[in-house]
Amino acid sequence: MARPYSPTLLGYVLLGLLNQLPRSGYDVRLEMESTPTAHFSSSPGSIYPALQLLKKNGFIDSEVVHRSRLKPREVFHLTEKGRKALSAWLHKRLAVSDLRENLSELMLRFRFMEDTASDEETLRFLRDFRRKARTYASILKSQTRPQADSSRHFALSLQREISMVQMHIEWADQAMTAFESAKPDKP
Secondary structure (H helix, E strand, C coil), X not given: CCCCCCCCHHHHHHXXXXXXXXXXHHHHHHHHHHCHHHHCCCCHHHHHHHHHHXXXXXXXXXXXXXXXXEEEEEEEEECHHHHXXXXXXXXXXXXXXXXXXXXXXXXXHHHHHCCCCCHHHHHHHHHHHHHHHHHHHHHHHHHCHHHXXXXXXXXXXXXXXXXXXXXXXXXXXXXXXXXXXXXXXXX
8 A cells, every 4th residue: 555645845836825815836936936935946857746746646726827918827825635735834844953953944945934823833933942942052062072072173063063952042032032922812
């Protein structure tokens, strides 16, 4: 029995973009070329097959829209199955290893929470992100000290990694402050 299809990271990005508003493949390409999703290929050879795979598996649907003076275009939108898959991806638990291996995915998840998660859910994500980043920084500081003492190159590369993690902690603090200050005062 074949395993059920699960979207790739590109698939989740497409679900996130289509959740914001229905788009044609061309509109998706333009968005991917001009936003933080630009590290994905915006070539038709990657976008259109990914859209068709999502459609084939019921995560998105489409309709052909006729516009005057333009050729008809296929506009994609999320199905209920697509919304559920996107929500599950956005609310997936964080791991310390995500800070090292999947940071860009975490930032994409944060970006797409705007349209699907409440402020409280976003704050929960940010708090967890900060907690995992602090844990990762502690691991880096404690487990590698003896090795750092023996190699200047290692020590400097380790310091860079610790500085990057510290920057992520500071970003999380700023983001949490922005969300907490936007909350209406409770009587």
